[in-house]
């Protein structure tokens with residue numbers, strides 16, 4: 334394939350700024366219709382190139398990959414044309430612009446690319462009426478740090494023009510390399526296989542033959558939720574591991590994810606939960622739209638919270654060849670994630686870092702070799718093998734643990750709690766409340782934490798349980814590597830005995846505000862009748878206290894959360 338000898342010229346297009354192009358927790362996410370406005374996507378991509386690459390823009394080599402949602406291919410063509418207009422020398426792109434987020438991170442690292450644009454709104458619904466998103470990742474394969482995203486935002490506020498080669502047409506549906514001449518300089522587009530690099534990498538990290546042997550006597554289900562993981566699941570679990578093809582569900586990538594939320598949790602992956610409840614299967618995993626999130630279930634839909642999943646993997650990393658070879662440094666979790674992993678770290682004598690919400694905060698710790706494994710309550714688990722969280726990796730990690738311990742998922746958890754105690758955990762989300770109500774709720778909690786009498790006060794649930802406040806603050810993080818400070822990362826009310834309440838506003842919503850309430854109740858290991866009880870029952874009293882102290886019902890008018898995870 335080749336672009337022939339046609340020489341293309343660069344156009345400079347006049348534009349003016351759009352409000353609100355501030356990248357959130359994970360890039361810029363908005364309704365598709367917002368991205369479809371003339372110049373909107375162009376402005377953001379141009380700002381991303383300037384801020385992400387600075388004086389390295391000319392001659393850079395960038396990756397483009399997306400989760401296959403509506404508008405991905407159109408955005409990919411725009412990025413190619415704008416990159417060509419800005420002197421980028423080469424674009425590496427997945428066939429039809431499809432690559433999972435973890436695969437993007439791996440490919441940037443493997444081929445030492447300058448960075449990349451990831452086209453996804455993760456687990457948000459897709460389609461013409463759904464969401465779209467663009468995220469810039471740097472040359473370490475991870476999401477751009479705040480220094481870069483703030484710069485992108487600043488540039489979007491003053492942008493006056495962008496550079497583009499608007500008549501450049503590239504066939505991204507065929508593997509191969511196309512060569513063009515733009516303003517006298519060569520410009521190359523290489524279309525690569527969607528799964529090959531990633532699958533080969535997983536084979537290096539895990540003991541595929543051992544997992545394959547283990548799977549011969551097990552029945553498992555893997556649910557792609559019509560997101561990007563479908564082809565990866567088929568390659569790994571059907572072609573490599575020999576599972577029957579009906580063990581991989583919803584593997585066709587659909588631009589609107591079949592009209593559903595491609596988010597692996599008990600609400601949006603309820604179909605899978607229901608199948609698992611029937612008791613025919615030993616293990617199941619589900620993945621989000623772009624393949625970085627995961628949910629793990631055992632026999633009869635035994636649910637592993639992402640917080641416990643992180644802790645169990647931390648305690649069992651020696652079952653994975655990658656960690657036997659590279660050793661295990663410390664661990665990290667986002668602040669709202671339960672302290673279950675801290676307990677493992679303590680016992681193993683490892684460091685455990687607590688970062689703000691957002692995978693980008695793990696990047697520096699990984700690059701500085703401080704941690705080997707990290708995770709978030711928001712169904713994200715990952716390691717130093719890349720700089721994004723990785724859903725398929727997490728499923729393979731769990732299968733490695735099951736294969737080596739020869740235990741069921743439930744027994745792995747029961748044995749874990751027996752050693753460490755149990756951090757019951759739930760998150761209540763109130764989606765699409767007014768920004769005003771969200772801000773009022775946080776302001777009220779600010780007043781609570783600033784009140785000198787709050788510390789030491791005892792909060793009592795309607796059912797009588799008492800919790801004494803040990804610490805109340807707004808979480809602030811100083812990055813131990815670059816010293817950067819991130820303030821106001823969430824209200825924390827920490828109780829004596831290790832239970833916690835956290836409140837924050839989501840940074841990934843695309844309209845209004847989403848209030849997240851994180852509830853954690855710690856039960857010591859010497860109390861099996863307590864740690865074996867139902868999670869929502871165990872958490873009931875603290876949930877009631879959370880609603881009282883935040884005045885959530887009064888301020889939002891909401892009686893029930895939109896989603897409970």
Ligand code: G6P
Nearest residue numbers: 358359691692709711839840841
């Ligand atoms: C994305 C990010 C995660 C983050 C999650 C929730 O998945 O990659 O790092 O934890 O969104 O973020 P939010 O700000 O909506 O709570």
Ligand code: ZN
Nearest residue numbers: 455621623625
């Ligand atoms: Zn995602």
